Amino acid sequence: MPKHHPAATLLITTALLLPSAHAAEPAAKKSLPDTALMTSLEAELTRAMSSLGSEDPSKSPKPYFLSYAVADAASLTMSAQYGALTASNQSHTRVADVQVRIGAPALDNTHGDHRTSALTTIPLPLADDPAALSRSLWFATNRGYGRALDSFLKVKTEQQVRAKEEDVSADFSAEPAKSDLLAPAPPLTVDRAAWETRIRDLSALFKQFPDIFFNNVNLQASSETDYFVSSEGTKVSTPNHVARLVVVARTRAADGMDLFRVETFEADETGHLPDQKTLTEKTLAMAKNLVALRNAPITEPYNGPAILSGRASAVFFHEVLGHRLEGQRQRGDEEGQTFTRLLNKPILPTFLSVADDPTLSTFEGHPLSGHYAYDDEGQPARRVDLIKDGVLETFLMSRLPIASFSTSNGHGRAETGRMPTGRQGNLIVTSSKSVTDKELRAMLVAEARKQNKPYGLYFEDISSGFAVTTRRSPQAFQVIPLVVYRIYVDGRPDELVRGVSIVGTPQAALNRILATNDHQDIFNGICGAESGSIPVSAVAPAMLVSEIETQRQSQGTARPPILPPPDLTATNEKAAH
Template sequence: MKRHRVVTAGAGLAGLVMLGMGLPGQVVAAAEAHTEAAQASSALVDTMESELHRAMNSLGSTDNAGQQPKPYFMSYVVSDAEQASIGAQFGAITSSNASHRRFADVRIRIGTPAEDNTHGDHRNSALTTIPLPLTDDGAAIARSLWFATNRGYGKALDGYLKVKTDQEVRAKEEDGSPDFSREKEKVALLPLAPPLKIDRTEWETRLRELSGLFKQYPDVFYNTVALEASSETDYFVSSEGAKIATPNHVARLIVLGRTRAADGMDMFRAETFEADEAGHLPGQKVLAAKVTEMGKSLEALRVAPVTDPYNGPAILSGRAAAVFFHEVLGHRLEGQRQRGDEEGQTFTKLMGKQILPSFMSVSDDPTLTKFDGTWLSGHYDYDDEGQQARRVDLIKDGVLETFLMSRQPVAGFANSNGHGRAEVGRMPTGRQGNLIVTSSKTVNDAELRQMLIAEAKKQGKAYGLYFEDISSGFAVTTRRSPQAFQVIPLVVYRVYVDGRPDELVRGVSIVGTPQAALARIVATGDKAEVFNGICGAESGSIPVSAVAPAMLVSEIETQKQAQGNARPPILPPPTAGNSADAVGKVGGQ
């Protein structure tokens, strides 16, 4: 489980990366080897378990108002995290904080698995979230859980009554699947996450140096270099007998810079680096080179021409293709998208049919911690409903085989496949973890480029487009809006068919509809790349990864990005001969 409550502002899908711990075999071995030790050391788990069973045995008794229904399922889910963050801008520290937080999600279901208080629009009636005491004070923890359980039970009762009322007045639903699946309980108490250790003095020095490099680029009006690290243990206890504790230890470095063109268009570049601890992040020389590269890129982007709307062939780099698949395909293969009268259900009726070229396959494998040495953000050992993570083959040789399932069934899929995920304070839904795209029709980069030029000539185009870097994207999956997607590139080049040098352009976004876009993939590169990020949806913001090779599409549609009208800074930035620097020299005399 990875259940993060705080997301850095402005990072979006592209901006944040996290990492998981442990390989599948190690998870099982660790669970067996450390179960007794973890049980003995965790007053928190013991208190969660005893208070949950007391509530299950007590709720639903007869009182003056009559018989109240008993819950048929309850779970306590606790996120216990130490966090540290340091931020710097233009060579100075802007923030340096540390915190320890515990939150509990109390989930209560009333009715039956076939129909309960979470049905339809009332899904959140099962959830109550509270902060917990930070120490293992059993009495204080029990009292907090007692309060949240009473409040949650009343909320669940109200939700169940509304569900019953709704069913009396609405037409028959398209998908009559149950609201909750029956699953085998899991017991896996892994060792707790170690205490968080950060050399704050060293990292403040490093961040000052890195952010100070942006001062040599006068048109970069904003930058931030931030270190975020956390050591977190997540606990899950349920009335079915599940009892799980999983550790996560994460460190990430985020570099962001912004500039503004003369016409008012804002542009940014963002890079992230991750490891299992701060000491394993890249060295200062590597990071400094990346900051310098970003600064030069931003200076070039601000004077690049704005490209016109385009409809023609293009290559998406591996990173760009990874985001493309996450947005265009991945979200539409999440289980809950296949039920509900408001969902577009793009692929619901296409099970067993070809939705990708036959040379492509797609899986989601949250059990992987790395891909070719790169940490994968979407790794987890158990999902947020206590189900063990597992690999799911979604598409084989272009043919759709299954969906990403939580414990919310859909027609034809009655059980979870370990993909019920949520941020603290949200109900889990089927979500992506590590989405991995593979291809049997691969060529090297040079061949892929020649195929792009040939396709552009064939279509009578002066150029094709190459999307090198990507920021983020979003997908619309509801019926009331067009079933469309949008992906926001950061670095785009025109590749001319007459041999002219590639030309950097700006102000373009990729748009389209999923089935049309996926059908136009012609070939892929022979090297896969990783995109790590934070993805937001109805169950909150969670860490995800996507892995894909570069791909050539015969036709892609772009439109102009929204453009601001604010002028670039009128006053030039301070330099070594004036302002604060000059004051510093005077003070030194």
């Protein structure tokens, strides 16, 4: 349950989406001795539960639930641009989330709009000093109890004056206690000098592209152990460690449109990232494509057939479907509840099935960012079959019940400092109607010809998107492609175009899928929503849709740089003398 993450560069979803950490698998039976930190957490939790509040209901009530979640992380970040370092920092942090619930599971201080009232977040001492840890936890617990008590009084008052809610489910589910203490994450080891040289060299490649006015090569590595203890008896510690390299570049077309490309690489440690030759080839290809995009024509708004590559399809499913299957979106006065009343009904073509399986650390040998052993409520990760043969079967559940489901299925996730909600982990789309890439392309051309369209679109790469799920706004989505081609029906060469975004409404878009190709691709990312930014993955095959709607992206009004870039060759020669 990785909770502490370095700043993300690439986003996709709800609200937003970048590659992240890999937790260890749950141990079968073997557990390790408690650490000093875990011992301090348990001791202070026991003391707080016995001391807080009064048994007299006319006075301050006792909490019925208390938990401590701690992210203990060592991390390194370094970045470079145009061949020079801009940052190189290493840090160690410990952050605790203290959750206090007052009332009863059926109705407590987190009800409705007061959900965040249970949470208090503080930094903890880095040393395993029991006295220092206990005093810090005591202060946070006391403050959290005060907040929870104030909120519970408001909740009870509101219940007397408001109309009956649509979903009268409880505020907290009953779950069995878990105990699993896995080995702490290994120490963070990075050959710092070697990697500083490597990212400088990669960023220096952009010197040969004068139209690219910004570039950044960023290395992030972390080794983290997450601890969770609760008054119910749950006691879990899980390690996770990750290394990721992100290459970003930007340019601006003559008409003012800003364009960018991103390449990301991820492994469990820096030693397992691609070699420098591979990174160089990928970076140069990205830069050349960005320059080509600068000179590509702007495509007009379009409504017709298209193919989404596997990566693009993965983002599409994450945005259009995944967020709307998160449990908390099925209750509440503000949620649009797109699929709430479609349980056990078809919402996709019959040849498609969708699962979310955070227990998978890799897919076909490639790492998955959305892997974790335990979620951020101490529940074991579980595979959840969301849609089978097109039929909706369940939702992604945290410990916040909804009308149809009263228990968690291991998907309560959050960034440090946020309350967990039902979130995606590894969303995996499978198809029983698959064809080769060549056949899928032929089907696109045939469909475009059938609709009297001069071309179909092929979306090769996508950067980000967002989904609107509240009922006060249209239930719509938008996905931002980076690389788009026109596939002409008359056989002309494919044409690179720019300035397009995919828009639409979920139910219409999902039912226009005609077929998929025969292999799946991965998109790793950081997804942002109400419970913060968390690592996720989506796996899907390329898909052909009979109709997709696009609109033009914002044009921009700023000119490309007026002053030409300096002559870097002359500058380097002068420096050498």
